[in-house]
Amino acid sequence: MNKLWKTRLARHSKEQFKYLQLVFNDHFVLALIILLGALLYGYSQLIHDLTPQWWFTPALAAVLALVVGLGDLATLAEGADATFLLPRTSDFAGYLFRARRYSALLPLATLLLATLAAWPLLGVLHHGDWLSLGLILLALWLFKDVDLWLQLLGNYTLHLPIWLSRAALILVAWAGLMAGIWIHPVITTAVALACDLLLRWRIGDWFQPAQLDWQLLIKRESARMGRIYRFYNLFTDVPGIGGGVHRRKYLDVFTKLVPKRYASSWAYLYVRGFLRRTEFFGLFLRLAVIGAAILAFVQQWWLAGLFALLFVYLVGFQLLPFYLAYDEIVFTHLYPLSLKQKKSSFGRLVLVLLLLMAVILAVGAALSGAWLKVGVVLAAGVALAVVFALWYLPLRLAKLDAR
Amino acid sequence: MSLVINHLTGGYGAMPVIKNLDFSAPDGEVTALIGLNGAGKSTTIKHIIGLLKPMSGAITIGDKTLADDPDAYRQAIAYVPETPVLYPELTLKEHLELTMMAYQLDQDQTWPKVNAMLETFRLANKLDWFPDNFSKGMKQKVMIVCAFMTDAKLFLIDEPFTGLDPLGVHDLLALVEEKRAAGAAILMSTHILNTAEEVADQFVLLKDGGVRATGDLTSLQRQFNLPAGRLDDIYLAMTKEAAHE
Structure with missing residues (x-):
């Protein structure tokens, strides 16, 4: 299973790299830099004239909590897996664990950038110091870890309590972030750590009787890849995704x-x-x-x-x-x-x-x-x-x- | 002589699929291109229409090559491909109109001809539809109408009898007959030997990318030592030769 994951990942990376090269061609990068510069300038102007309002904290917490939800579990599962790997279903969990670790990379980087982007706003809300920033980033990473575990569990047929859903996690993260920004970020980190430890403590029990739902797993992965290819298709020709024709x-x-x-x-x-x-x-x-x-x-x-x-x-x-x-x-x-x-x-x-x-x-x-x-x-x-x-x-x- | 192929060698990559091919398709005759799968029939046709570039040798249509005068060369060809691919955004009517524009046909004179063909192929009520959504046979009929409205000197028809219904085959053969009588050269690749035997004036038998034999049925019967043999028998004799080698 380890080998399977490695070959899949190598093939996937190669293909993504090929498309990313086409998306980020020299001209587009230039245009992007100009746009980014303009955005940063606008943002700095905005921060400059800002006086704190009561709704800043809930709004910032909501944005950060939603960023935690970004980034899906990339399983790289293929349609034929349901037939060919069916006899090895129980081993497949090992493959999924590796997939989960790989899927964490991009969201962790995104959360880092989001935290940096939020830095000036946190400053306005009196938490602009290094310690607060680090605590909030750590909390966000822990929340993402929980989120990816929940996504992995979502591919199994098992009866989880209602509070163990991604939506619930986002709500908890929102509440934790608000409390952290109002009082002190250490609270956010504590909440996140508690969630993560609780999940990792109980996960073995949940996993034991669980059955992998192959159809659902494959459906989710192909939907995820479809979204990525539709994005690439905005920039270049992706075989099989042409869009339709309307008479108009x-x-x-x-x-x-x-x-x-x-x-x-x-x-x-x-x-x-x-x-x-x-x-x-x-x-x-x-x-x-x-x-x-x-x-x-x-x-x-x-x-x-x-x-x-x-x-x-x-x-x-x-x-x-x-x-x-x-x-x-x-x-x-x-x-x-x-x-x-x-x-x-x-x-x-x-x-x-x-x-x-x-x-x-x-x-x-x-x-x-x-x-x-x-x-x-x-x-x-x-x-x-x-x-x-x-x-x-x-x-x-x-x-x-x-x- | 409309189509003359001289020592043509070519294919897709570095490996030639057809080797030193030599044959011609005379005016006012139907020439059938016959061979097993992979013998090089479609590759030959792709070379003629210019989708593939010859590695060596030459193809002339009415004394012109594609390199000399691409517009006149293309103007002289009409082609019905084996797998019909149409413009997804054009309606049937627009396909016909575009063909008239591209071949510089007089629209007022051509439409009556076209309408008669649409009537024959039962497409007349579908002018505002997208033919891209038609069945394979219907798409093929669209391409037949587009090809046969032109005044081409050479008609290339790749495997015409596989997707068409029997009535469609009959109507196509009537069109072919009309063009032959008008003096055009027709080159048709096919596996359906019975129909080929009925329609074609001469045959070009391809084997392993080369010409094994050419001529009318009597001449082929002599070459394969099969007096009174049908085209079927000759074809089988040729495949057995391949097995012996």
Whole structure:
């Protein structure tokens, strides 16, 4: 079982690494750094002007308690396991224990970051010293340990008392954190330690008669992997996850804009593909709504300009894989159409979409009535749209064609 | 001569699947490409339509190669693949329209022809549907209509008789007959020997990526020493040869 876990983990890590490389490509990292910088700046401004309110403690405790709930047990179980490993069900617990230890890594790091992020707020609430910070982090880690045990037990058919659920744990963590922040963080640590010790003391008794529910285990793991792949699919092509197609007849007004001539054959295809594929159309809508909302709230004109650049860039970048969407279809190679027509049609579609995005962002900015901001957003968005579609895009498409 | 293949060697990776292939498909005739699974039928067709690049040798259609004049070369081919793959976002009507656009067909003149074919294949009431959700046979019919609306000089039909219902096969053969009479070359790969024997004017027998024999039925009967032998018998004789080697 140890060997099985090791080979599974190696294969899993290799695959995740491959996808993460695609997700965090150089451009996206750059965009991310800008966004992170802007967020940190906003956060520091917020902290600066902050005066403590009564609801800070419960709110902060709730956020931290919810972060404890993040991070699922990664069992890496596969559909065939229910058949092939059935005779070794009792040994499989050892495999699951290793899986639980591995699953703890990412959440522990997340909790560390969450604690660091909460540091300034804890300072406002008079617990900004190292000791308090360490005690709270330790408590959060202990809570996560309990949470992962509960998730592991959840794959077994056994009758646990009602208070032994993840929801109950989050509530206890919330209460513990509130008490800790009001009085002293050592209370939180004590509560967490008590939970963990209690669980580890009794777990042998619960485990003894338990039966592994293979179907549930596999269903949970495939749902978890599905969520991860859907996320990757936002950035790159994941086999088997393409999103669907909807007819969207009400959008035919736009498809009619493309004339039915030889020269616009590729445009005919790309426009319909964009409007009817859930993937790219949904992405455009999501980014448009989020971007417009953010720009309605951002106050500084220069920050608004940066966000406009970021969102136009993100849309343009996410549209790139659409260029290759039809390469698997034999017609694409059969039709007497030139590569030049394909490129220019795609380029025009991207240009129109990015200009549209710039206008939507400007409308979002206009909601706040700050006209300087609207002007900056529109100018930045339009400028980047033009540069992206006319200069950057042809370079990228040449790279894609060369593959 | 529409299609001429000269000393074609090619395949997917470094290992050639087809070796030194030589045959041609004359105008106004149906040529049947026959061989066991893995003999190289589909690979040959993929080379002809340009999905695979030859390692050596040349393919010309009406004296043009893909490298010389890709647009004219492609304009001359119509293809019905074995596994139909359609654009998931286009309706049946849009597939037909796009094909007309890409081949620069006059839409007013082509639609009556197309409508008649849709009527024959019982697709006329499905113009606004996504053919991607059709059954395999119906998808194949969509591809047949798309192929046969063109004025191609060469029609490539890969394994046409496996997904179609008997009525569909009959209607397809009628279309093939029409194009043959109009002077087009037709190259058809198949396992269904009875139908091939009825329809084809000449046969190309592939074995292990090479041409084992070509000619009409009488010539094949002579080559395999099987006077009055059916295509079935000749095919079996060829497979036995393989077993002896």
